[in-house]
Amino acid sequence: MAKKVFIVEDDEFLRSLTVKRLEKEGYEVAVSPDGEGAMAGILKAKPDIILLDLLLPGLNGYEVLQKIRDNGETKALPVIVFSNLGQREDIEKAKAIGVNDFLIKANFTLDDVVTKVASFLK
Amino acid sequence: MSLETLLNSAVAPVLVPAFLLAIGFVLGWFFQNKKSYVSALIHEAKFKATQIDKLEKANQDLAATTRALSSKEFELINANRRLRELENAKSKFVSVTTHQLRTPLAGIKWTFNMLQAGQLGVISAEQKEFIDKGVDSTQKMIQIVNDLLHIDLQGDGTADLLTLEPVDISALVEEVAAEFFSPAGSKKINLTVAKPAGALPPIMADRSKIKIALENLVDNAIKYTPIAGQVTVTISDKNLNSVNHNIELSVRDSGIGISPNDQPKIFQKFFRSTGAVSVEPDGSGLGLYIVKDIIEKHHGSVWFESTIGQGTTFYLVLPLKQK
Numbered sequence: 001m002a003k004k005v006f007i008v009e010d011d012e013f014l015r016s017l018t019v020k021r022l023e024k025e026g027y028e029v030a031v032s033p034d035g036e037g038a039m040a041g042i043l044k045a046k047p048d049i050i051l052l053d054l055l056l057p058g059l060n061g062y063e064v065l066q067k068i069r070d071n072g073e074t075k076a077l078p079v080i081v082f083s084n085l086g087q088r089e090d091i092e093k094a095k096a097i098g099v100n101d102f103l104i105k106a107n108f109t110l111d112d113v114v115t116k117v118a119s120f121l122k
Numbered sequence: 123m124s125l126e127t128l129l130n131s132a133v134a135p136v137l138v139p140a141f142l143l144a145i146g147f148v149l150g151w152f153f154q155n156k157k158s159y160v161s162a163l164i165h166e167a168k169f170k171a172t173q174i175d176k177l178e179k180a181n182q183d184l185a186a187t188t189r190a191l192s193s194k195e196f197e198l199i200n201a202n203r204r205l206r207e208l209e210n211a212k213s214k215f216v217s218v219t220t221h222q223l224r225t226p227l228a229g230i231k232w233t234f235n236m237l238q239a240g241q242l243g244v245i246s247a248e249q250k251e252f253i254d255k256g257v258d259s260t261q262k263m264i265q266i267v268n269d270l271l272h273i274d275l276q277g278d279g280t281a282d283l284l285t286l287e288p289v290d291i292s293a294l295v296e297e298v299a300a301e302f303f304s305p306a307g308s309k310k311i312n313l314t315v316a317k318p319a320g321a322l323p324p325i326m327a328d329r330s331k332i333k334i335a336l337e338n339l340v341d342n343a344i345k346y347t348p349i350a351g352q353v354t355v356t357i358s359d360k361n362l363n364s365v366n367h368n369i370e371l372s373v374r375d376s377g378i379g380i381s382p383n384d385q386p387k388i389f390q391k392f393f394r395s396t397g398a399v400s401v402e403p404d405g406s407g408l409g410l411y412i413v414k415d416i417i418e419k420h421h422g423s424v425w426f427e428s429t430i431g432q433g434t435t436f437y438l439v440l441p442l443k444q445k
Contacts, residue, residue: 011225011229013226013229014225014228014229014232017229017232017233017236018232020236021232021236021241024241055221084221084222084224084225104224105224105225105227105228106223106224106225106227106228106231106264106267107264107268109231109232109235110232110235110236111235111239
């Protein structure tokens with residue numbers, strides 16, 4: 001059965017590119033365009049890994065990450081944050097809540113995302 | 123002899139008028155003196171009055187100056203506050219724009235990457251040529267955004283903080299070189315790494331920052347070296363002995379070189395040499411400035427030797443330990 005990736009990303013273009021790329025790799029993909037709907041979506045989709053943007057309308061990525069870690073069903077899921085931020089304090093903050101990896105948009109390619117996701121799911 | 127006998131004596135007619143005369147003299151002298159004493163007093167009083175006037179005037183001047191000073195102080199405090207607000211606004215502007223630029227830039231980059239890799243369908247050789255140029259331009263823009271963000275972080279002191287860890291410098295150099303084999307290859311430039319035979323001790327450094335510095339130097343070396351040139355990254359342990367505890371790195375290219383006129387300015391923020399501009403019109407002029415900043419924060423040093431038309435070698439010296 002195909003592994004499932006859940007993407008929380010508010011930018012429609014980036015979201016669709018990421019979805020397209022991951023589906024090409026044979027992953028099943030579910031998405032949420034905002035922080036509020038993310039947790040419900042994750043609980044429904046039961047993904048194997050989550051890609052999480054930090055700057056989101058409504059609930060931000062840190063808050064979503066906290067909810068993921070606080071929930072018994074999702075607390076052990078690998079979470080890769082990808083964000084525009086990437087300053088030390090942002091990374092430290094995400095690490096403190098319990099992020100598995102941190103990618104800065106524009107500094108990586110979708111191939112890097114694929115490699116990263118594969119490394120967590122092997 | 124009593125006074126009575128004296129008055130009754132024969133000399134009395136002489137003595138009495140003489141005595142009266144003497145008294146007259148004394149009184150005269152006394153009043154004369156009294157008069158000059160009074161006039162002196164009046165003079166002094168007048169003098170003091172002028173002095174008091176002058177003092178009062180000076181006092182008023184002083185009060186006026188004090189008022190002027192405190193209003194200047196107020197203006198200065200205000201100006202300083204406005205400057206700080208402006209600095210914050212500038213910093214916020216740079217931070218917001220650079221962060222916001224990253225999303226669309228990532229979109230462009232990812233689209234090009236997918237096109238380039240043929241993931242969106244087969245592309246012709248001509249299409250690939252254009253897409254490759256698109257990829258290069260996007261990469262340049264991303265580099266500028268990253269540079270600006272690095273500069274901006276200096277303002278708030280964030281960039282001063284180093285996250286120190288033991289770094290295997292040979293591995294880091296190999297990692298950086300690996301990133302540039304493809305761009306070097308497309309210019310037929312031979313990119314090599316030379317290092318001592320033995321293992322080097324780890325250096326305490328901020329790995330990600332040293333990586334940025336090395337990437338900037340290797341990127342420049344490839345950018346400013348003509349087709350089929352040579353770029354060599356050398357790690358040297360010659361400064362590693364019982365007296366010195368430094369690792370020296372150098373990036374040597376067979377490129378265009380830096381003209382003697384431009385050499386003193388090469389590490390300045392936003393400066394670009396005329397040679398560099400003619401080869402590569404786009405560029406932020408921040409690369410070497412950032413290199414110097416990063417290396418100096420590690421208490422290291424950076425310098426170069428360059429001959430126009432023959433090439434440039436940049437040297438970095440990094441101490442093994444940070445105090």
